[in-house]
Amino acid sequence: MKVAVMGAGAIGCFYGGLLARAGAAVTLVGRAQHVDAVRERGLLVEMGGETHVVPVGATTSANGVAGAELVLFCVKSGDTEVVGAEMAPHLAHDATILSFQNGVDNAARLGAVLGRLVVPVAVYVATDMAGPGHVRHHGRGDLLIGPSARGAEILTLFAAAGISARVSEDAIGALWGKLVVNCAYNALSALTRMPYGRMIRQDGVEAVMRDVVAECRAVAAASGVALAPDILDAVLGLAAMMPDQFSSTAQDLRRGKPTEIDHLNGFVVRRGAELGVPTPANRVLLTLVKAAEKAKEG
Numbered sequence: 001m002k003v004a005v006m007g008a009g010a011i012g013c014f015y016g017g018l019l020a021r022a023g024a025a026v027t028l029v030g031r032a033q034h035v036d037a038v039r040e041r042g043l044l045v046e047m048g049g050e051t052h053v054v055p056v057g058a059t060t061s062a063n064g065v066a067g068a069e070l071v072l073f074c075v076k077s078g079d080t081e082v083v084g085a086e087m088a089p090h091l092a093h094d095a096t097i098l099s100f101q102n103g104v105d106n107a108a109r110l111g112a113v114l115g116r117l118v119v120p121v122a123v124y125v126a127t128d129m130a131g132p133g134h135v136r137h138h139g140r141g142d143l144l145i146g147p148s149a150r151g152a153e154i155l156t157l158f159a160a161a162g163i164s165a166r167v168s169e170d171a172i173g174a175l176w177g178k179l180v181v182n183c184a185y186n187a188l189s190a191l192t193r194m195p196y197g198r199m200i201r202q203d204g205v206e207a208v209m210r211d212v213v214a215e216c217r218a219v220a221a222a223s224g225v226a227l228a229p230d231i232l233d234a235v236l237g238l239a240a241m242m243p244d245q246f247s248s249t250a251q252d253l254r255r256g257k258p259t260e261i262d263h264l265n266g267f268v269v270r271r272g273a274e275l276g277v278p279t280p281a282n283r284v285l286l287t288l289v290k291a292a293e294k295a296k297e298g
């Protein structure tokens with residue numbers, strides 16, 4: 001299967017790199033600094049104490065998706081519409097498009113831009129970019145993929161690359177579960193500039209997290225989504241599992257990059273307003289992160 005990765009960052013380089021290493025024909029579409037490095041010496045995939053040098057196609061142009069049967073869509077949530085529109089004219093009519101993004105509505109939003117089905121994927125991994133064309137794996141890697149006509153073929157491709165994946169009717173439900181975790185941790189870690197272990201021990205923080213989760217539950221229920229009954233325990237337990245982790249929102253803010261907060265707490269606030277469900281705790285976190293994004297602009 002010919003594969004294209006739209007958005008060669010931490011997620012795109014990791015999964016694109018694993019597929020290419022297993023022999024798939026992969027093209028990464030990314031920014032010039034990554035594309036230049038990959039063309040010069042291959043993609044570096046650092047995992048399990050080893051660094052693999054993976055030869056893989058790379059381009060800065062959205063026409064890199066042309067002819068791909070499978071497209072992994074890996075840009076941040078705020079870029080979905082713009083990047084979707086860039087790649088739309090180049091897509092094969094029968095390409096299968098997988099949204100490898102956090103947030104619960106990226107596949108639907110991209111599908112609206114492209115006028116076709118986009119398959120949601122819940123991505124359970126921790127990766128980051130260590131430098132140009134150099135991705136680093138920190139844990140997990142398994143995928144829950146929504147149904148598509150090519151589901152079996154995709155699983156075979158991923159299995160050959162050592163990627164653990166399964167097809168599920170409930171990928172969106174799984175993304176809601178991730179959303180609740182993100183709503184509870186991302187903004188608070190960004191605003192306190194603390195990793196989860198320290199953050200949750202601060203006075204009042206756990207109580208705020210409980211309020212955030214309760215609001216997410218109410219919005220999910222009003223949306224017809226049943227979250228796991230033990231979601232609160234799972235959320236609170238994550239701090240002990242990842243005590244040194246800073247949220248991606250904290251990392252984005254520190255680097256002066258736009259965060260995905262509009263698609264995390266922001267999504268819950270918007271959906272709550274549509275459904276008449278109050279979301280004051282999520283709204284405060286959203287407002288403070290949006291204001292903090294502006295702080296660097298002076």
Ligand SMILES: NC(=O)C1=CN([C@@H]2O[C@H](COP(=O)(O)OP(=O)(O)OC[C@H]3O[C@@H](n4cnc5c(N)ncnc54)[C@H](OP(=O)(O)O)[C@@H]3O)[C@@H](O)[C@H]2O)C=CC1
Nearest residue numbers: 007008009010011029030031074075076101102125126127
């Ligand atoms: N990293 C992780 O461990 C996990 C991430 N996710 C989710 O995966 C998604 C992707 O995250 P992640 O990979 O970390 O993000 P990154 O920012 O590392 O990767 C996205 C890349 O796409 C690039 N890009 C944006 N627009 C274009 C364009 N028009 N043409 C070419 N390249 C473009 C970005 O460049 P630029 O920054 O210059 O715009 C960036 O390099 C997010 O929704 C995230 O929440 C989910 C699970 C874990």
Ligand SMILES: CC(C)(CO)C(=O)C(=O)O
Nearest residue numbers: 182185245246247248249
């Ligand atoms: C799971 C969590 C909260 C881990 O940091 C994450 O997805 C993020 O930082 O965006």
